[in-house]
Amino acid sequence: MQLPSNWNQTIQSRGGHVLQSAEWASFQASIGRQPYYGMSDTWYWLAFNRQVTGLHYLLAAHNPIVTKDIDSALEALKIKASDLHCDFIRIEPVGKVTAEQMLSLGAKKIGDVQPAHTLVLNLTKSEDELRSGLESGHRNRINTAEKRGVSVHKTADLKMIPAFLRLLHDTADRAKITNHPDWYYQKMAENLIGQGMASFYVATVENKPASISLIFDWGDTRYYAHTGNDQILNRQYKAAVSNVWQMILDAKADGKKYFDFWGIAPPDQPNHPWAGITGFKKGFGGDIIGSVGSWDIPINRAKYQLYTAYRKMRGRK
Known part of the structure; x- marks a missing residue:
């Protein structure tokens, strides 16, 4: 249709x-x-x-x-x-x-x-307000990222797909979750990047990808859609924090009004399997939206x- x-x-x-x-x-x-x-x-x-x-x-x-x-x-x-x-x-x-x-x-x-609940950050706030809303650990990692050798860049290069899939597998294995099959993510990236709606954010340490995210930009919102982390590098350098912060800053600079973290655990379930990633996302601030x-x-x-x-x-x- x-x-x-x-x-x-x-x-x-x-x-x-x-x-x-x-x-x-x-x-x-x-x-x-x-x-x-x-x-x-x-x-x-x-x-x-x-x-x-x-x-x-x-x-x-x-x-x-x-x-x-x-x-x-x-x-x-x-x-x-x-x-x-x-x-x-x-x-x-x-x-x-x-x-x-x-x-x-x-x-x-x-x-x-x-997920029935998500976290949405209001990007109409000033950068100083956004920074003040960060959890202290996140703020410290962002402030020291360059000193610790963490760098972030955005790309639409489809050659990132194999590394992205590898990190998705790494993350799923640790979290004991089942992802979509590789072909689905590959087709998604090829199609949506081709339409100009998606792109990769890559956080590297010593030229090695530590965290790769596929993000969507649509309307007035940037969506933090899919992320894979190198379980060794990211645990040591917390590169995903710098990656998300750059996504937020770039989205604000592009005129987006909202940053949607895509999904979190229900607020009344502290032992939910998503509790860890939920804590990570909440460290950036934002409001809980439920359905x-x-x-x-x-x-x-x-x-x-x-x-x-x-x-x-x-x-x-």
Whole structure:
């Protein structure tokens, strides 16, 4: 489905997220995930055709965006899913919607696909204000970065992809998490850098990459999307701190209003697996923004029940 020519402008004016951008839709379509959309005066959604364990579903990441009438938004999604013979819809509503409403409309709460909470830093503050909001350890590492041999640069060079993938693996192994497959990150970088929306930030020590981030710039926001760290170099030099600080300064200089850290642990879960990275991100300041999380809406109830039973057997929510 072709998005309207003014899609980005329209959804940016309504609080849209980069995961609903025309650029993201183009990337998803390039890997076989066709986009579909719906819109009214009070809501909009962008969903992608997906498959998992023999089931067909629509995924609306970080949306629908709703000011009211969540029931109308979900009904439009159900109609599209039925037309496409989907078995269920997976959504992450944002805006004027509550968990109680979702339950009353027949949605099933699942484990979060995208983090339900993020941290957003206001870049309209002065640099002095931003610096004063830093945690003292971060501030010290930033102030001494040059002396300690840490340097940072931004690049759109696709030759960085192998090093980026290596550091993603290094980070995932230490954190005991499962990343997307390498081909997905490679296609993402190639496509979004090619569209001018993404770039790499690289922090080096003695010409060796210690931290590499793939960031997205869209509308008035810079997104701290994906990062890999050399577990030895970064532990010793804390190069990721300088990397993020340079991203923030550059985004402010480019006229961005917000820096979105992408995801943090829920505020009431100090022992969450993301507690470590959450502490790192909070060290830069910012405000916590929350949503109701990820939900499924069954279309083919019999097949969806089999799917949920399978997920429970695998220990997944």
